[in-house]
Amino acid sequence: MNGPERLIVVTHRQAGSTGDRALVDLAAFCGVNSELLDLDLVSVDLVLETMEGQSRPSAAFAASTFVHLTADNRERFKRFIQRTRGASLLLHSIHPDVARSTGWLADLLGAEVSLNRVPDDRLIDCCFARKRPEWTGPLTGATVGRLNPRHDAMLQISRGASLPFPLITPGMAKVGGEVIFAQIRLGDGSVYVCSAQPPDDVYDVEGMAAWLTPERSTRLLPLLLFVRGIFNAGCWRQPRPRGAFIWPDARLVQRPDNIELREVAEQGHRLEQHICLAVPPAEFARFDPVAVRIARQYPGNLSIVPYGNNGGEGDLAGGSEAASAVAQASARMNEFARRCKLPWGRVMVAPGGIWAPPALEALRAHGYRALIGAPAPRASGAPWKFYEGLDPAAFDLPGATPAGRGDGILPLPRAATPVLAMRSDGGAEQALIDAFVGRPVIVQLKPEWFDPKAGPGALALMEQLGALDQKIRWTDLETLAQSLYWVRRTEPRGGGGPVAEVRMFAEEVVVEGIDLTTDRVEALPPVSPLDAFCRVPLDAAQEGRWIESPAGALQFQVLDEQRLKIALRRPPAPSEDVALDGGGWEVTRKVADWFRRLRPARAGAR
Known part of the structure; x- marks a missing residue:
């Protein structure tokens, strides 16, 4: 696998940390494991030990939490990122109301940093980079959403050993100008900076979907971009929209x-x-x-x-x-x-x-x-x-x-x-x-x-x-x-190599990009209620057979080298003889008997 094991989200209530719960929820949505560490309860030593225990470790801080650390502890995180191959550190909510000074960020990045407010009298679009399509997907090169002066700001980073790679920029930004979300190489690792402020809780009003609209997207899309980019194939995704x-x-x-x-x-x-x-x-x-x-x-x-x-x-x-x-x-x-x-x-x-x-x-x-x-x-x-x-x-x-x-x-x-x-x-x-x-x-x-x-x-x-x-x-x-499915690739603790998991949202799906001759595949059909899924390993020797599972009988068929059809058993449709015209049309007894079970039987009915 080419991603970290889990996302470490570091919070600090005394520092007024915001958006940490939203990041944990986004990780869950993507199918990524996360761990929330509160500096009110644990030490910086424990946070670093937790990161050191992973390959390609990844941690996220709100700016207010990172600023609250002592200068020595911030330096410890800097050295850890510099010497750990593939390590990533996300710093979000870098906003003038939270981080009034940018000296701490300049010290971390070894660069000149300025933080600019979004003008109240201008509509500024958000532009997504073209050079990182594996991160941005359908958003590649697109303009989606507008900056909100209340929650967003613009960062300018220059004269550093490594210039930022912009992932989201303001529409008015010039080459080498301001960024909203960007990557900065730091030795063997990377620091990701984000000036947008996520909500405290994505479920506080209408649920996560309400935050992913053009008017409000700047508060969640950068974080979703980070999780999807860092964890890559380990995230649930639809391979082709x-x-x-x-x-x-x-x-x-x-x-x-x-x-x-x-x-x-x-x-x-x-x-x-x-x-x-x-x-x-x-x-x-x-x-x-x-x-x-x-x-x-x-x-x-x-x-x-x-x-x-x-x-x-x-x-x-x-x-x-x-x-x-x-x-x-x-x-x-x-x-x-x-x-x-x-x-x-x-x-x-x-x-x-x-x-x-x-x-x-x-x-x-x-x-x-x-x-x-x-x-x-x-x-x-x-x-x-x-x-x-x-x-x-x-x-x-x-x-x-x-x-x-x-x-x-x-x-x-x-x-x-x-x-x-x-x-x-x-x-x-x-x-x-x-x-x-x-x-x-x-x-x-x-x-x-x-x-x-x-x-x-x-x-x-x-x-x-x-x-x-x-x-x-x-x-x-x-x-x-038939494309209502998501795919992710995981590395089971028991070994045996990566597994391609197919999460089904319909009773029959045609999955692309999976080869049963080389991939271990597990289907995850839905079990009532929807948030429960069972796992059904698909063995090439079982092709065409019905495999019993808590979700019902499952069958799969290899269509070609890159396509796999998976289906849950469906009851046969009732025979029917239905009138085509007229408002008083009738259904035959067979269909009527079948439909009768959809409503309570009347008293006295046989």
Whole structure:
């Protein structure tokens, strides 16, 4: 492995240390072990001994904690970094309100250091370096977030033995100018300096996801960048960000919403992007042959998925009604495919984002891979989990109420259909943050972008996402749903070499970059509740067999040298004979019997 064993976070309450708890939580989110050492309780000697016991040791201090050390102890840390190969020291929250003097930092780095406040009257962007793509990932070369005068500052480091390697700079910075987050080589090790102040607790208001928005990202992204960069393959990550554009409530006609469908397809083809037309299944018999030909001509850029059943916000919001709607929507889409000779993707887009838990069980039974909808709300009083709002998908949330409704509490089934969020705002910056933390990039396409009267900047979002240094892989939604996994490589204490761990967020995933002939692989399918995962070693001799686990039976298949499909056992979909038209449509007895278990039996029923 090419990273340290764990992150040592040093805190000191008397010194007013801030952000230490946030750093521990970020490490947990990344799958990295950490240890919080409080200088109120332990000595500097113990901190150094703990670091010396590791290969490539890594420690983090808030500026207020490091300044509180005596000059002799700061010198001890400096010598340790200089003589320890691969050692790293993070100093964060270097802000004028915390570190009023920079003499301590100048002594540590052997350089001239100045600390500048962010002007109140200017909006200053944050620019991510191009020369460290293994650290910055999808953020490489991008501008994401703006500095906040209350929490951020700008460092200028010059005339040192080693000039800083900038990882995040202010948008107005010149070459050799100010930095927000940078690396400075110090002998055999490195010091990482960060002027941004993380929050005291990432869960104090809305959870970690609320801090990873363009408006607030400067407070967490530098720390996340540090953990991901230092621990490298030992962190959970999605090897290749995926994305899709969704056109909700679309019609397969030549001019849906008075927009030329061919122009949409050609734009997707030019930018190597994919647009999913979410079509109401009720429109299965209404399509334009010209539009069908366009869809056939651009299979890599256009695909069809169902938009509810009738296209109304209540389609998936009821109890048994939602289950019946899924059955009819599937039958209608099958008929649509038969007439048009076009495939459709088994990912449901919930009209208005509204859905109820019974819809998830029905979607799963009918072979759907995911639901695009609003996140399920937390049960009242439930604590925030470190991953909440940041997982590629949200599912299996006990006690959730139907999104957008308050008509009772219905438990979600174990390993239910994943629920993915679609971004209707936030722009390219939010999309890049999503990609960086391992979420799929799902963006709502708005027809007005293609209006001839819209002007040259209307397609800016698609253009920006198509011009990234590290490309997002744009796919249809069904393929995207199979990429709901993270991978990390660990070194077990028992030896035997590194293990590639695959954390699954869906019942079937296609994992890239793993070779069973050379890699030891462990699948981590979800067990209810979501924060519990079991480990299932995958032995090449077991390919094609069902392997029993607490999460259910697991099966894997080697697709080629670099791709591995892993699936949990799914119950067969019920046989169905569903009416395609009419508001009073019926479901056959077999389907009705199957759905009946989703709601309590009525008194007196046999």
